[in-house]
Amino acid sequence: MSLSRRSLLAGAGAAAAALPAAQRAAVKIGVELGCISAAKMTPYQYLDYLAGIGVQVAQFSAATLGVNPASADEAAVKKVRDYATKLGISTPAISGGSICPTSSRFQAKLGTPEQQITEGLKLARILGATAMRVVVGGAGERAQIEAHMASTARVLKGMRSQIRDSGVKLAMENHGGDFQARELKALVEDVGSDILGVCLDPGNPLWMLEDPHLTLELLGPFAVNSHVRDTAIWRVPEGVAVQWVNMGEGSVDIDGWIGKFVRMQPGVPITLENIVSAKPRVIRVFDQATFKEFPKMPASDLSRFLALAERGKPAPPAAPAPGKSRGQQLCDDLAVSVRYTQKLLAGGGSTG
Numbered sequence: 336m337s338l339s340r341r342s343l344l345a346g347a348g349a350a351a352a353a354l355p356a357a358q359r360a361a362v363k364i365g366v367e368l369g370c371i372s373a374a375k376m377t378p379y380q381y382l383d384y385l386a387g388i389g390v391q392v393a394q395f396s397a398a399t400l401g402v403n404p405a406s407a408d409e410a411a412v413k414k415v416r417d418y419a420t421k422l423g424i425s426t427p428a429i430s431g432g433s434i435c436p437t438s439s440r441f442q443a444k445l446g447t448p449e450q451q452i453t454e455g456l457k458l459a460r461i462l463g464a465t466a467m468r469v470v471v472g473g474a475g476e477r478a479q480i481e482a483h484m485a486s487t488a489r490v491l492k493g494m495r496s497q498i499r500d501s502g503v504k505l506a507m508e509n510h511g512g513d514f515q516a517r518e519l520k521a522l523v524e525d526v527g528s529d530i531l532g533v534c535l536d537p538g539n540p541l542w543m544l545e546d547p548h549l550t551l552e553l554l555g556p557f558a559v560n561s562h563v564r565d566t567a568i569w570r571v572p573e574g575v576a577v578q579w580v581n582m583g584e585g586s587v588d589i590d591g592w593i594g595k596f597v598r599m600q601p602g603v604p605i606t607l608e609n610i611v612s613a614k615p616r617v618i619r620v621f622d623q624a625t626f627k628e629f630p631k632m633p634a635s636d637l638s639r640f641l642a643l644a645e646r647g648k649p650a651p652p653a654a655p656a657p658g659k660s661r662g663q664q665l666c667d668d669l670a671v672s673v674r675y676t677q678k679l680l681a682g683g684g685s686t687g
Contacts, residue, residue: 362597362680364673365392365606367430367562368399371669374662377401378415384666386422388673392604393419394468394560396430397458404454405446412461427604428466428506428534428560431455437479437486438472448490456501466506466559468534474512474542477628483513484522491526498530506560508534509550511542515632516553523557532559536608537592538566541577544618544629546639547587548595555599562608565589565672567615567650568643574622575644576615582607582672583679586647590679605676609669615649 368381376384378400385393395415397404402412419426433440434448445451452469459467476483491498491505498505509519523531535558537547547566565585567578582589593605619625620641626632659667 356682358597358601361601363391363425363604364389364676364680365394365604366390366669366673367394367606367608369396369430370608370610371662371665372399373660373665379418382415382419382422382424385424388670389677390673391424392606393424393426394428394430394606395426395462397455399430400458402458404451404458407454407458407461409461412458416462426462426464428468428606429455429459429462429464430468432470433472434469434490434505435471435476435483435487436490437483439475440470440472449494452490452494452505453497456498456503459503460501465502466504466532466534468506468508468560468562470508470510471513473510476513480513480518484518484525488522488526491531495527495530504530504532504559506532506534506558508562509536509539509543509554511536511539515543515545515629515636516540516550517631517633517636520553520557528557533557534560534562535596536562536564537587537589538562538564538579538608538610541566541568541587541640542616542618544620544625544632544637544640546636546643547592549636549639551592551595551599555596558596558600558603561596561603561606563589563593563605563676564608564610568647569649570644570647571615571617573617574620574625575618575641576649577618578615578650579610579612580650581609581611581668582675584650586650587643593676593679605680607669607672607676609665609672611668 366385381399382393400415416426432442434452435441436448455467471483471487507519509516519533523533533554535554540547540550565580565582566587567580567585568587569576
């Protein structure tokens with residue numbers, strides 16, 4: 336282990352140590368299985384892998400379950416759930432897709448938004464989940480985000496009774512490219528937090544010119560699910576570079592973010608969606624065209640983002656080892672991040 340890596344791990348305990356020991360111990364670590372889907376495992380193999388690295392929560396999607404939501408075999412899904420229980424793994428949330436009928440990400444071939452939500456709620460109940468992650472879209476929706484918010488709100492308000500009665504809350508993700516935190520907060524408040532919560536991701540705000548700690552302050556009270564990863568951010572001549580990295584290798588104070596999240600939502604697992612970018616994404620903050628899609632962004636929010644970039648430093652991931660498949664590399668990266676997060680929550684190293 337390099338000295339810099341040792342320093343990262345040593346620092347990781349101080350933040351978590353600020354949390355009471357009982358509270359740290361109660362926090363479960365999970366994995367959104369889409370982040371290792373290239374490994375092409377069966378649901379049972381995913382669960383065995385998670386048990387082997389000490390993970391207590393699995394977040395499946397229809398794809399990682401290997402089912403069609405419209406015709407899922409209930410008995411087969413229950414077998415997966417029962418196998419997870421046997422391993423000490425819970426499934427409190429599942430992952431769905433876009434529910435916005437005007438989004439470029441919406442898959443109309445799978446049915447109307449109402450049909451897809453209904454099928455997703457049924458699948459969630461079979462797994463014993465109480466939350467279903469959904470999205471509006473991505474960067475393609477940014478220019479017309481208010482129109483997409485309105486169309487999503489119409490769908491959800493029309494299904495209010497059905498969603499509420501299902502016992503499963505929808506968790507809208509602050510997805511990369513679509514929402515800033517203030518916009519998603521407005522959508523949740525418009526639709527009603529009794530049926531719509533948030534899937535909170537600290538990696539995506541950087542794409543939206545947003546400090547993830549600001550995102551947490553605004554959306555944390557509504558969080559019912561998380562997709563956690565670390566990010567490096569730094570200044571470059573063209574503006575600001577951001578790059579997703581393994582936990583502990585970024586510069587956004589992910590330790591402090593987790594500590595705040597746990598205090599806000601002690602019952603919500605820290606579910607890792609580990610993604611290591613091959614190269615940084617450059618945001619041209621000195622180009623006026625960049626801000627055409629952020630016309631209502633407060634100057635104070637931009638200031639926090641730029642200050643974060645000024646304090647940051649590049650931390651590109653190591654090149655994949657020769658001979659490793661992509662699936663193996665993703666699993667190896669995830670294992671690194673799980674170990675870091677376990678140490679953080681064990682108080683072995685800082686969560687401000």
